[in-house]
Amino acid sequence: MNTLNDPQSFAYDQTAGPILSAAAEPAVSFENLSKTYRMDRIEVPALRGVSGQIERADTTFIKGPSGSGKSTLLNLLGLLDRPTGGQLTILGEDVTRLSDRAAADFRAQHIGFVFQGFNLIPVLSVRENVEFPLLNRKMSAAARKDRAMEYLDAVGLSEFVDRRPGEISGGQRQRVAIARALVSEPSLVIADEPTANLDTKTSREIVDLMDRVRTELNTSVVICTHDTDLITPDSSVIHIIDGQTAKE
Amino acid sequence: MIWKIALRNIIKNARRSITTALAIGIGGLAALLFGGFVTSIWYGVQTSMIQEQGNLQIYRNGYLEFGAANPDAYTIQNWDQVAALLAADAMLAENLSVITPRIDLAGVAGNAETGNSKTFIGTGIVPSEVDQMRGWDGWSIGQTGTVTGLAAGGSDSVIVGLGMARMMGMCEALAVPNCQDAPIVEEDLTGEEQDFSALVEEEGGLGDQGAGASKPQLNVMAATSAGVPNIARVGIEAAQAQSVRAIDNSFVMMHFEQARSLLYGDSQEATALMLQVVDPAMVDAVKTRVVEVLNGAGLDLSVYHLTEVDPTFDRIFGMFSFIFVVVAIVLSIVIVFTIVNTISMTIVERVKEIGTIRALGFRKGFVRALFLTESTLIGVIGAAVALGGAIIVSNMVNAAGLQWTPPSNATPLTVQLMVLDNPIFAAAVVGTLIAIAFAAAVLPTFKAARLNIVESLQRA
Ligand SMILES: Nc1ncnc2c1ncn2[C@@H]1O[C@H](COP(=O)(O)OP(=O)(O)OP(=O)(O)O)[C@@H](O)[C@H]1O
Numbered sequence: 001m002n003t004l005n006d007p008q009s010f011a012y013d014q015t016a017g018p019i020l021s022a023a024a025e026p027a028v029s030f031e032n033l034s035k036t037y038r039m040d041r042i043e044v045p046a047l048r049g050v051s052g053q054i055e056r057a058d059t060t061f062i063k064g065p066s067g068s069g070k071s072t073l074l075n076l077l078g079l080l081d082r083p084t085g086g087q088l089t090i091l092g093e094d095v096t097r098l099s100d101r102a103a104a105d106f107r108a109q110h111i112g113f114v115f116q117g118f119n120l121i122p123v124l125s126v127r128e129n130v131e132f133p134l135l136n137r138k139m140s141a142a143a144r145k146d147r148a149m150e151y152l153d154a155v156g157l158s159e160f161v162d163r164r165p166g167e168i169s170g171g172q173r174q175r176v177a178i179a180r181a182l183v184s185e186p187s188l189v190i191a192d193e194p195t196a197n198l199d200t201k202t203s204r205e206i207v208d209l210m211d212r213v214r215t216e217l218n219t220s221v222v223i224c225t226h227d228t229d230l231i232t233p234d235s236s237v238i239h240i241i242d243g244q245t246a247k248e
Numbered sequence: 249m250i251w252k253i254a255l256r257n258i259i260k261n262a263r264r265s266i267t268t269a270l271a272i273g274i275g276g277l278a279a280l281l282f283g284g285f286v287t288s289i290w291y292g293v294q295t296s297m298i299q300e301q302g303n304l305q306i307y308r309n310g311y312l313e314f315g316a317a318n319p320d321a322y323t324i325q326n327w328d329q330v331a332a333l334l335a336a337d338a339m340l341a342e343n344l345s346v347i348t349p350r351i352d353l354a355g356v357a358g359n360a361e362t363g364n365s366k367t368f369i370g371t372g373i374v375p376s377e378v379d380q381m382r383g384w385d386g387w388s389i390g391q392t393g394t395v396t397g398l399a400a401g402g403s404d405s406v407i408v409g410l411g412m413a414r415m416m417g418m419c420e421a422l423a424v425p426n427c428q429d430a431p432i433v434e435e436d437l438t439g440e441e442q443d444f445s446a447l448v449e450e451e452g453g454l455g456d457q458g459a460g461a462s463k464p465q466l467n468v469m470a471a472t473s474a475g476v477p478n479i480a481r482v483g484i485e486a487a488q489a490q491s492v493r494a495i496d497n498s499f500v501m502m503h504f505e506q507a508r509s510l511l512y513g514d515s516q517e518a519t520a521l522m523l524q525v526v527d528p529a530m531v532d533a534v535k536t537r538v539v540e541v542l543n544g545a546g547l548d549l550s551v552y553h554l555t556e557v558d559p560t561f562d563r564i565f566g567m568f569s570f571i572f573v574v575v576a577i578v579l580s581i582v583i584v585f586t587i588v589n590t591i592s593m594t595i596v597e598r599v600k601e602i603g604t605i606r607a608l609g610f611r612k613g614f615v616r617a618l619f620l621t622e623s624t625l626i627g628v629i630g631a632a633v634a635l636g637g638a639i640i641v642s643n644m645v646n647a648a649g650l651q652w653t654p655p656s657n658a659t660p661l662t663v664q665l666m667v668l669d670n671p672i673f674a675a676a677v678v679g680t681l682i683a684i685a686f687a688a689a690v691l692p693t694f695k696a697a698r699l700n701i702v703e704s705l706q707r708a
């Protein structure tokens with residue numbers, strides 16, 4: 001398991017004072033999180049009290065059988081959904097019960113997403129897709145463009161910036177999505193099955209890319225995957241079975 | 249970026265966008281053209297009426313309320329002095345192009361030759377001044393009235409309605425087109441009418457006045473202010489169609505002096521003074537000034553706007569405005585449904601995109617703005633289609649020179665669809681179209697913004 005040894009490297013979030021001062025804390029900690037879906041009268045307990053931590057600047061894999069609750073947990077960690085019970089702290093802030101608007105703002109500030117289906121906006125070019133999250137920031141159009149180009153360069157796509165998502169390969173699309181997730185310089189990147197739609201070789205490349213930017217940007221990355229071969233040896237793993245954390 | 253996304257999605261769904269924009273465009277086109285027609289009615293009918301009656305009319309107080317029962321009790325006394333008083337005012341002198349008297353009268357008219365006779369309603373006017381009024385075109389719409397046709401004839405000449413001419417058995421004599429004389433049935437004359445003919449015979453000296461001898465002659469009889477019947481023999485200059493059939497059947501227009509001496513002898517009385525204002529924008533100011541002048545002189549007279557005297561204009565305009573409102577409501581409903589449908593389809597197709605945008609940290613308002621922008625843009629395109637189409641079609645229609653006869657007119661007006669001539673209306677239609685496009689999308693976009701993020705992301 002990686003330990004955090006260089007708090008100075010948190011240069012990317014100058015606005016959030018408490019986060020810097022609490023640098024020794026884990027990026028995310030969750031306590032007894034539960035989530036029950038309600039479909040008409042039937043209640044589906046997807047998570048039954050999971051606890052754990054995501055360390056700063058670490059890559060954490062979430063593994064487990066299909067239907068075990070991996071996506072449910074990621075959605076809670078990404079503030080896309082609210083837990084039925086338990087407590088969630090991200091970057092020292094209790095985010096268990098944020099309003100819709102506060103959750104959106106928190107995501108915009110601190111969380112990046114990489115999706116299984118890439119989820120790029122089809123009518124925007126590669127560069128515009130990467131610029132898109134920066135619309136939430138007070139930045140000039142030129143600054144947005146420069147920042148997007150920088151990240152597209154980092155994922156090796158500088159040549160494809162003017163193409164539409166439909167005009168590049170799946171692996172390239174996921175690189176664009178990674179650039180988009182990172183361009184707002186989040187503290188936490190959440191990726192639910194980012195390689196499920198890709199072949200083995202490309203999957204490896206994508207995971208390696210995420211691991212590399214994680215080290216460069218000191219971002220915590222949480223990846224949920226079926227494919228245990230992708231799990232890098234020195235990363236943390238949370239194993240979920242039937243809505244509960246399993247002991248290794 | 250929002251604009252880019254909106255515009256590119258509009259282009260991406262070209263067929264649907266074009267259909268929606270066309271629905272807006274055709275609806276707007278209809279509204280603009282119909283509005284252009286109503287605008288032309290507003291100007292055209294008012295111009296006709298101002299040419300006929302002036303913008304303002306002065307009556308003795310109470311005439312409009314009670315004058316019909318006893319017109320002679322409500323005449324303007326010494327009308328010539330009142331006219332001179334108005335003309336002497338600097339403001340009025342500058343703004344009034346015509347001040348002219350009118351007498352409304354009724355009586356019995358008889359064909360001197362055939363013995364046909366019937367009641368008539370008539371008006372006595374000063375032909376040269378009314379001819380001047382008929383040249384009025386204060387809004388510069390290129391609409392000029394025809395002259396009365398009385399100015400050329402002698403002081404005893406009259407104009408009658410076509411129906412009047414027909415009933416008096418004068419179709420042939422007056423060369424009235426599409427008019428055949430009713431068979432002359434002497435036996436039909438009532439005793440009273442025979443008395444009237446006999447009365448004319450008695451008076452004898454009335455006939456053959458001036459150059460009128462070659463024209464068909466008419467004997468007109470009316471009661472003087474003293475209640476005594478008085479008779480004049482006049483020569484018919486021409487027969488002219490009148491707007492209302494009932495009036496056409498009994499219309500006689502004569503020289504003011506003829507009517508005045510027939511009814512009032514030497515007394516300078518008139519039913520009304522008609523005032524024509526050079527610039528229609530000045531009417532209210534002129535009216536205020538006239539009131540000041542009349543009151544200053546302590547006269548028992550009132551001045552009325554044309555539409556107060558004659559409700560025809562308000563009725564015509566009111567009717568077309570009502571039709572316009574109904575049509576506009578129907579069109580708006582169609583447009584609203586089209587837009588709701590289009591935006592809802594767009595939203596359904598882009599649920600996953602909405603989930604993604606929300607996950608990326610955008611608030612609900614951003615999602616709403618995204619789709620409202622798209623809808624508004626379609627509205628702008630539709631409004632452009634409407635305006636462009638309206639300009640093209642109105643120019644074509646105007647060039648075709650179609651004619652129509654408004655209910656108030658005897659003669660047809662050329663159809664002029666005034667689209668850009670009424671810029672406030674055109675701008676209002678364009679603005680309304682865009683506003684409808686925006687407003688119709690509000691509900692669907694609120695639904696879109698409320699979508700559950702996780703469920704949206706799970707969509708294929
Ligand atoms: N929106 C929902 N409504 C009802 N039940 C749901 C919903 N989403 C997930 N579930 C249920 O919750 C449980 C956990 O689902 P989840 O998607 O978290 O599993 P997972 O571990 O991500 O599975 P997979 O590996 O197949 O993606 C499952 O039983 C699933 O059927």
Ligand SMILES: [Mg+2]
Binds near residue numbers: 070071072192
């Ligand atoms: Mg899953």
